[in-house]
Amino acid sequence: xxxxxxxxxxxxxxxxxxxxxxxxxxxxxxxxxxxxxxxxxxxxxxxxxxxxxxxxxxxxxxxxxxxxxxxxxxxxxxxxxxxxxxxxxxxxxxxxxxxxxxxxxxxxxxxxxxxxxxxxxxxxxxxxxxxxxxxxxxxxxxxxxxxxxxxxxxxxxxxxxxxxxxxxxxxxxxxxxxxxxxxxxxxxxxxxxxxxxx
Numbered sequence: 001x002x003x004x005x006x007x008x009x010x011x012x013x014x015x016x017x018x019x020x021x022x023x024x025x026x027x028x029x030x031x032x033x034x035x036x037x038x039x040x041x042x043x044x045x046x047x048x049x050x051x052x053x054x055x056x057x058x059x060x061x062x063x064x065x066x067x068x069x070x071x072x073x074x075x076x077x078x079x080x081x082x083x084x085x086x087x088x089x090x091x092x093x094x095x096x097x098x099x100x101x102x103x104x105x106x107x108x109x110x111x112x113x114x115x116x117x118x119x120x121x122x123x124x125x126x127x128x129x130x131x132x133x134x135x136x137x138x139x140x141x142x143x144x145x146x147x148x149x150x151x152x153x154x155x156x157x158x159x160x161x162x163x164x165x166x167x168x169x170x171x172x173x174x175x176x177x178x179x180x181x182x183x184x185x186x187x188x189x190x191x192x193x194x195x196x197x198x
Contacts, residue, residue, distance in 0.1 A: 047101060047108050053174040054081070054091035056116040062087045062099050064108065071103045081112040094136040113138075117171060117178040124151075124161045125187045132157040132180055134171050142172040151182045161185075 046065050054060055062083070064071055073083045081097035082090045089099060091114040099110040115136035124130055132153070134141050143153045147167035153159045159169055161184040171178045 047110055049110060050108075051111050051113075052089075053113045053115060053176060054089070055176055055178060056091050056094065056114060058091045060089045060091075060112075062089060062101060062110045064101060064103060069103055071101060074100045074102070076100070080114050096136075113174070115174065115176065115178070117180055119180050121181045121183070122159070123183045123185065124159070125185050126161045126164065127187065129158055129160045132159055132169060132171060134173050134178055137173045139173050143169065144172075145169050150184050 048063050048065055049060070052060050052062075062073065071087070073085060073087050075081050075083045075089075075097050076099075077095065077097040078092075080091075080093050080095035081099065082092055083099050084090075087101070089110075089112060091112070094114050094116050096114070097112045099112060101108040101110065113136060115134055118133050118135055119130075122130060122132075132143070134157075141157060143155065143157050145151045145153045145159070145167055146169070147165065148162065150161075150163050150165040150167035151159050151169055152162050153169050157171065159180075159182060161182075164184055164186055166181065166183050169180045169182055171180075
């Protein structure tokens, strides 16, 4: 076998290998392995949640994943968010708090934001207006009425009695749905007479 023949064979093998790599790389991009990214380091310590929004009265459990050691919990403001030794958090008052999770010589933090609606129930008369707001929210609230014939609501959260009855007004923010039950009554004769006089 001449030197030139060997060189040709090596060149042919190199070309075949290069074609195989190009085809394999193209096919690889269409497989699930190309898009797979580990969500966390195996056996690494992490919290199940780091930023939580709760409505007053709700609960949430903060816990460490992938660790089987003694863990202690504390809160920066127990008036806003109270935490038990089990990691269960109780939303008590509108505001923000930090849940500190200590283990070994390390520490992790979970930020809690507690929100609430200024009225859970409200009574108004036909034609009367009142403002609803979500206390503690730092995002724009989306408002809607479940019965516009009874109560209407605008973007600012101002409700208006449209007809006699009961309807629920919902404010959506931070992925939470906060509700106010609005009862609309007929105007008293005295108030209607005062309006007519003015």
